[in-house]
Amino acid sequence: WLEIRELQCQLGLNLRTLASYRQTVETVEQRFAGGVAPALEVRLARQNLLAAEAAVPEVRQRLRGAIRRLEILAGQYPGAVAVPADEATVMEALMPAPLPGVPVGLPSTLLERRPDLIAAEASLHASVANVGAARARLYPTLSLTGSAGYNSSELDTWFDSTSDVWSLVGNLVMPLINRGATKAEIRAAEARAQQAVAGYRQAVLAAFAEVENALDADRFQARREAALTRSVREARRSLELAERRYQSGLDSLLSTLESQRRLLNAESQLLSTQRAHRAARVDLIQALGGPWDLALEDRGLAAADHQQGDRP
Numbered sequence: 001w002l003e004i005r006e007l008q009c010q011l012g013l014n015l016r017t018l019a020s021y022r023q024t025v026e027t028v029e030q031r032f033a034g035g036v037a038p039a040l041e042v043r044l045a046r047q048n049l050l051a052a053e054a055a056v057p058e059v060r061q062r063l064r065g066a067i068r069r070l071e072i073l074a075g076q077y078p079g080a081v082a083v084p085a086d087e088a089t090v091m092e093a094l095m096p097a098p099l100p101g102v103p104v105g106l107p108s109t110l111l112e113r114r115p116d117l118i119a120a121e122a123s124l125h126a127s128v129a130n131v132g133a134a135r136a137r138l139y140p141t142l143s144l145t146g147s148a149g150y151n152s153s154e155l156d157t158w159f160d161s162t163s164d165v166w167s168l169v170g171n172l173v174m175p176l177i178n179r180g181a182t183k184a185e186i187r188a189a190e191a192r193a194q195q196a197v198a199g200y201r202q203a204v205l206a207a208f209a210e211v212e213n214a215l216d217a218d219r220f221q222a223r224r225e226a227a228l229t230r231s232v233r234e235a236r237r238s239l240e241l242a243e244r245r246y247q248s249g250l251d252s253l254l255s256t257l258e259s260q261r262r263l264l265n266a267e268s269q270l271l272s273t274q275r276a277h278r279a280a281r282v283d284l285i286q287a288l289g290g291p292w293d294l295a296l297e298d299r300g301l302a303a304a305d306h307q308q309g310d311r312p
Contacts, residue, residue, distance in 0.1 A: 001070060006271050010059050010268060014059055017260070029042055124193075130193070131190050213287075217276075222277055232263070232270055
């Protein structure tokens with residue numbers, strides 16, 4: 001969605017630039033007809049216009065591709081949504097406002113909401129429980145239903161293999177016989193538990209790394225966006241000055257064309273950086289397992305309820 005919004009803005013920028021180049025061509029042709037401008041300037045102005053016209057279809061194609069990818073993601077047939085044909089609407093397109101700012105002192109407990117950490121923690125608990133179950137199998141389980149210890153008072157019945165006494169002996173002997181295998185099973189369970197601990201640790205480290213990377217990207221893109229905003233402002237002033245100097249005959253058309261090119265590049269880079277800045281904010285939300293503003297608000301309400309509940 002952010003890519004679509006950026007490409008809509010890029011298309012609007014290209015259309016506005018195209019209109020500016022057409023105006024430049026008209027001005028240069030009028031000056032050439034009046035014998036003021038040389039033919040070279042007419043050729044340069046027309047070449048700039050044609051290059052700008054060639055860039056528009058490429059942006060439109062990228063925009064259509066981005067819309068189709070979003071349609072597929074939403075389970076819709078690709079191509080159902082048409083790219084706005086109204087050029088005036090496209091030229092007024094704006095990048096969405098930035099997402100909520102990152103507050104100071106975000107608690108690391110927000111990561112507890114991440115599904116991968118929840119799964120790793122559950123695996124760790126299961127592995128530890130398996131160690132306890134394996135240790136329990138080292139010892140026999142005694143369970144007799146009769147109080148006399150055997151089913152019959154007759155001697156021959158006492159020696160019957162179905163007697164509870166022999167069941168008791170079996171319960172005592174079998175763990176002793178399988179003691180080596182049970183210990184090996186315990187060692188295997190302990191190894192799996194250690195592996196689960198290592199996996200949980202790596203999952204936590206990876207989660208914190210994603211948060212740190214997202215915070216870095218958010219901070220650096222914000223600085224780049226601020227610098228490019230100033231660059232666009234200076235490029236516009238430079239173009240205004242170059243156009244006045246050209247109209248006054250104090251400078252050649254090359255300064256105007258170069259100023260137009262620099263302004264287009266600066267504005268295009270600003271749009272791309274704005275999209276990257278907003279994408280970094282989305283990555284941070286994903287790394288934290290969800291929006292921090294709602295989570296902090298919920299935690300604040302929970303803490304307030306807890307304090308009120310403790311009051312007499």
